[in-house]
Amino acid sequence: MKYKSSFLNEAAIRGFFYQSTNLEAMDEYLCEKGRLAYTGFDITAKSLHVGHLIPIFLLRLFQKHGHKPVILVGGGTTKIGDPSFRNTTRPMLSDEQIADNLVGIKKCLMPFFKFGDGASDAIIVNNADWLNNLNYIPFLRDIGTCFSINRMVGFESVKAKLSENNTLSFLEFNYMILQAYDFYKLFTEKGCSIQFGGQDQWGNIVCGVELIRKKTGKEVFGFTNPLLTTSDGKKMGKTANGAVWLSKDLLSAYDFWQYWRNVDDADVIKCMYLFTDIDVNEIKKMESVRGQELNELKKILADEVTTIIHGKDSLDGIHQTVSNAFSKGTDLNAMTSLPRYKIDRKDLETTSAIDVIVAAGLCASRGDAKRLIRGGGVYVDDEPITEEYRFNADKKLVKLSCGKKKHLIVEI
RNA sequence: GGAGGGGUGGCCGAGCGGUCAAUGGCAGCAGACCGUAAAUCUGCCGACGGAAGUCUACGAAAGUUCGAAUCUUUCCCCCUCCA
Numbered sequence: 247m248k249y250k251s252s253f254l255n256e257a258a259i260r261g262f263f264y265q266s267t268n269l270e271a272m273d274e275y276l277c278e279k280g281r282l283a284y285t286g287f288d289i290t291a292k293s294l295h296v297g298h299l300i301p302i303f304l305l306r307l308f309q310k311h312g313h314k315p316v317i318l319v320g321g322g323t324t325k326i327g328d329p330s331f332r333n334t335t336r337p338m339l340s341d342e343q344i345a346d347n348l349v350g351i352k353k354c355l356m357p358f359f360k361f362g363d364g365a366s367d368a369i370i371v372n373n374a375d376w377l378n379n380l381n382y383i384p385f386l387r388d389i390g391t392c393f394s395i396n397r398m399v400g401f402e403s404v405k406a407k408l409s410e411n412n413t414l415s416f417l418e419f420n421y422m423i424l425q426a427y428d429f430y431k432l433f434t435e436k437g438c439s440i441q442f443g444g445q446d447q448w449g450n451i452v453c454g455v456e457l458i459r460k461k462t463g464k465e466v467f468g469f470t471n472p473l474l475t476t477s478d479g480k481k482m483g484k485t486a487n488g489a490v491w492l493s494k495d496l497l498s499a500y501d502f503w504q505y506w507r508n509v510d511d512a513d514v515i516k517c518m519y520l521f522t523d524i525d526v527n528e529i530k531k532m533e534s535v536r537g538q539e540l541n542e543l544k545k546i547l548a549d550e551v552t553t554i555i556h557g558k559d560s561l562d563g564i565h566q567t568v569s570n571a572f573s574k575g576t577d578l579n580a581m582t583s584l585p586r587y588k589i590d591r592k593d594l595e596t597t598s599a600i601d602v603i604v605a606a607g608l609c610a611s612r613g614d615a616k617r618l619i620r621g622g623g624v625y626v627d628d629e630p631i632t633e634e635y636r637f638n639a640d641k642k643l644v645k646l647s648c649g650k651k652k653h654l655i656v657e658i
Numbered sequence: 659g660g661a662g663g664g665g666u667g668g669c670c671g672a673g674c675g676g677u678c679a680a681u682g683g684c685a686g687c688a689g690a691c692c693g694u695a696a697a698u699c700u701g702c703c704g705a706c707g708g709a710a711g712u713c714u715a716c717g718a719a720a721g722u723u724c725g726a727a728u729c730u731u732u733c734c735c736c737c738u739c740c741a
Contacts, residue, residue, distance in 0.1 A: 507694065511695050513695095539693095544694090571694095613707090618702085622689060623687080624688090
């Protein structure tokens with residue numbers, strides 16, 4: 247075993263570790279259970295997405311090893327917007343939007359942790375509680391004196407932005423200071439001594455560590471995880487329709503499952519380690535699997551991740567739908583996870599396949615749908631159709647497919 | 659404050675009076691292949707329309723012109739250099 251603490255060992259094996267401050271001391275510190283670590287989530291949308299999963303699973307692992315995860319939601323910092331490594335300024339969100347988003351994000355976090363007052367129960371804190379009412383001058387005198395602009399400008403996250411001729415507003419520049427202050431607050435008030443974050447957060451995290459050292463003389467720790475990228479270096483978690491959301495309202499459990507079922511071959515094992523509770527020794531055995539057999543692993547991966555987020559109950563419907571949707575002439579009634587579209591019998595004459603495709607949101611416009619049909623990409627019950635296609639009343643249910651993966655059940 | 663350079667489709671980036679719904683690249687979608695993977699090749703990729711065509715779009719608004727992304731004026735925004 248490389249580390250003394252069980253948490254660090256598993257975190258490292260699973261691929262969560264990128265870099266940290268004083269690793270040895272942190273290792274030592276983590277040997278005792280009931281430690282606190284936090285990660286911040288800005289609340290820029292109604293739901294979290296796949297990109298947030300690494301820090302979430304890291305905190306989850308932290309809890310598994312008997313420690314206490316502190317989840318910080320950025321009710322205050324979201325009003326600023328983290329400029330780290332971004333070349334565009336984030337849009338300003340109104341208070342109402344932020345409050346609205348907060349509800350959704352809390353919901354997303356629920357399945358991952360056991361919450362409560364116990365020694366290893368997760369808690370959620372909101373930095374709006376201490377940031378909203380800061381007084382400018384006292385804050386500057388108390389905290390601002392601890393920061394050197396020279397040093398801040400030197401951070402990669404800032405440098406990148408400045409050297410590419412992007413504007414870094416003073417507002418954004420303060421983000422780092424406020425994040426450092428969050429850490430300081432959580433340390434002094436809750437005894438939270440560790441901050442987790444993506445590797446892009448390094449600058450912000452180090453600032454916090456330094457602030458605490460200056461103010462209190464105590465050592466705290468920062469720990470970053472690698473960013474989630476696919477094997478070819480692209481950002482993971484993006485699809486045609488945007489982010490892969492964790493909330494059911496934005497992405498159905500079926501589509502969520504499909505996302506994992508379709509990860510690249512090269513990323514399957516990596517995802518197993520990061521996003522499932524499967525024992526590391528079990529995963530180790532899977533590493534030798536190659537070629538077509540990886541498809542079975544992808545299903546396991548999809549099942550595991552989906553279970554954690556959408557619950558075990560969601561799997562039955564998904565499995566039935568999958569086994570039917572990807573083979574011909576099967577039981578359409580069983581495909582409960584697919585979206586449905588109903589046509590009235592009296593409208594059959596006037597309703598074309600194009601109308602249905604557009605109305606169901608499979609294509610953005612009629613022209614788009616037509617082009618797809620011309621290209622041979624639209625099927626009814628697995629037979630390609632032409633633009634003139636009309637549904638007939640012989641069957642109650644038909645399967646309408648755009649491409650091989652997008653399906654719709656049409657009820658007549 | 660002064661001088662100069664810019665703002666083009668999801669992104670990057672050509673075009674600089676008609677042949678421009680706008681070259682090219684990336685991203686995306688579909689087809690072939692196939693393993694619901696990757697790579698490759700082919701097609702598509704503003705809206706409406708069967709089509710002819712119509713409409714909406716090159717930062718905003720006015721104008722010149724038979725005709726403007728392209729010229730003029732004003733405004734907004736960004737960048738660089740000088741002070």
